[in-house]
Amino acid sequence: MTNSFDAVIIGGGILGTSISYFLSCLNDSKKIAVIEQAQNVAFHTSGRNTGKVHAPYLYNPERKKLFAKSAFHGYEMWETYAGLKKLPFKRDGVVEVSVDEKGINVLEKHLKWGKENGLDERDIELLNGEEIKKIEPEIECESALCVYRDASTDYAILAKSIMNDSQNNGTEFLFNSKVTKIKKEKNRLTVTLNDKDEIFAKFLINAAGGESIDIAHDMGVAEKLADVHFRGEYWKAPKEYNNITKSSVYSVPEFPEYPFLDPHWILRADGSCEIGPNAVPVFSPYGYDTAKNIREFIPKMLEMLGSGARKAIFDRRFQELAISEMQSSMSKARMIGRVKKFLPKIDPDKITEKGTAGIRSSVINEEGKFVPDAVLEKGEMSFHILNYNSPGATGALPFSAHIVNHLDKTGLFANERQDAKCGPWKFAEIIEKIQSRD
Numbered sequence: 001m002t003n004s005f006d007a008v009i010i011g012g013g014i015l016g017t018s019i020s021y022f023l024s025c026l027n028d029s030k031k032i033a034v035i036e037q038a039q040n041v042a043f044h045t046s047g048r049n050t051g052k053v054h055a056p057y058l059y060n061p062e063r064k065k066l067f068a069k070s071a072f073h074g075y076e077m078w079e080t081y082a083g084l085k086k087l088p089f090k091r092d093g094v095v096e097v098s099v100d101e102k103g104i105n106v107l108e109k110h111l112k113w114g115k116e117n118g119l120d121e122r123d124i125e126l127l128n129g130e131e132i133k134k135i136e137p138e139i140e141c142e143s144a145l146c147v148y149r150d151a152s153t154d155y156a157i158l159a160k161s162i163m164n165d166s167q168n169n170g171t172e173f174l175f176n177s178k179v180t181k182i183k184k185e186k187n188r189l190t191v192t193l194n195d196k197d198e199i200f201a202k203f204l205i206n207a208a209g210g211e212s213i214d215i216a217h218d219m220g221v222a223e224k225l226a227d228v229h230f231r232g233e234y235w236k237a238p239k240e241y242n243n244i245t246k247s248s249v250y251s252v253p254e255f256p257e258y259p260f261l262d263p264h265w266i267l268r269a270d271g272s273c274e275i276g277p278n279a280v281p282v283f284s285p286y287g288y289d290t291a292k293n294i295r296e297f298i299p300k301m302l303e304m305l306g307s308g309a310r311k312a313i314f315d316r317r318f319q320e321l322a323i324s325e326m327q328s329s330m331s332k333a334r335m336i337g338r339v340k341k342f343l344p345k346i347d348p349d350k351i352t353e354k355g356t357a358g359i360r361s362s363v364i365n366e367e368g369k370f371v372p373d374a375v376l377e378k379g380e381m382s383f384h385i386l387n388y389n390s391p392g393a394t395g396a397l398p399f400s401a402h403i404v405n406h407l408d409k410t411g412l413f414a415n416e417r418q419d420a421k422c423g424p425w426k427f428a429e430i431i432e433k434i435q436s437r438d
């Protein structure tokens, strides 16, 4: 095995894997590696999410422009890819409900955003409480936004397939390899793995999810930004509830400026149903259990107190919401009660099995405000993708193509070819579509 690479990508989540796919498609002779500390791709957030291929109706076209555009094109790309490879992709739609009068304004706003982000009349419509009952008899609400261009998949399966394609293009995936140190030398970076082995990189792409801020800081990048981690937990519904609705059901988010959404009623691609996720503050991107959170509590608190995150954690509304999320983590009835408001048939006593939790890392700026869109930062011989949150899995393919194009156009990493057929897509056409909506 070589230990010198033209490009090293840290992170084998759906983002790093997709970036490696497009890079390896455009560069035959350049050596590309993905470094992943876990034993496979999509081991963390990318394989522990809600599995929705989201329609872009929840995203402000100005403030979440990159996410909204990527989600719109990501839908058609995943649909094509899953169709070709016979992977899970079920167009089952989503219904966003408002249980009171005041939420109707929000649904109207989401209808407008959805259309501005590319959805057409056939993809999305606003119905009143009686009209939705004809489609979804079990849902109780004042008003509902029905979004038909929304699907369910399994992103761990999609990421593994993209990894295989990337390997066939020549990418090396180094698993069980944690990047523990990065040292800049004259014309290259020395990257230490597991505190002992060394590899060398001419260029580094940081797609390390919940650790991306730490890696950026270690390289002197984005030092004014901080992050806070939230664990999203799920409960599995018993089989008797599998056909209670035809679509997943989300409720109107009450505090959209904070990363707390009310738990949803979720249809999984395999036909099962779950309730979740909540958003419980935790102290590590891998804080799935109490022991890990206790170990990371003091260092993470000290880090947050020394950054813009301090303002967020002393914000009264943030504290109230965080406490409420912690209560919903401790009390199953409380969490399920949030879904029962619009799906009264659900009986918490029948729900006994927990689902797989996933952790999101939200970036906070110096003013203590949550940053809405992905953050792209250039470093010396490096490029950093921070705050790559929901709907990141939906948009991973077009977003990655955009990054690979951006690196070439800004002279950071020149591609050998600027166009090629990458699987079912022509690279130039993906870029044209993303840029056509600027």
Ligand SMILES: Cc1cc2nc3c(=O)[nH]c(=O)nc-3n(C[C@H](O)[C@H](O)[C@H](O)COP(=O)(O)OP(=O)(O)OC[C@H]3O[C@@H](n4cnc5c(N)ncnc54)[C@H](O)[C@@H]3O)c2cc1C
Pocket (backbone or CB within 6 Å): 010, 011, 012, 013, 014, 015, 016, 035, 036, 037, 038, 042, 043, 044, 045, 046, 047, 048, 049, 050, 051, 052, 053, 054, 177, 178, 179, 180, 207, 208, 209, 210, 211, 212, 231, 232, 233, 277, 357, 358, 359, 360, 388, 389, 390, 391, 392, 393, 394, 395
């Ligand atoms: C609860 C929840 C539900 C969600 N639901 C949806 C949804 O339904 N639809 C949707 O589109 N999006 C959803 N998202 C968002 C989506 O899952 C993420 O945007 C996406 O998975 C992020 O991918 P990533 O590759 O950036 O991060 P990750 O999947 O976290 O990958 C980063 C990888 O980097 C590795 N890494 C980090 N540091 C190092 C290091 N030092 N050395 C080696 N490896 C390292 C990690 O091990 C990890 O595997 C959800 C997120 C959460 C938390």
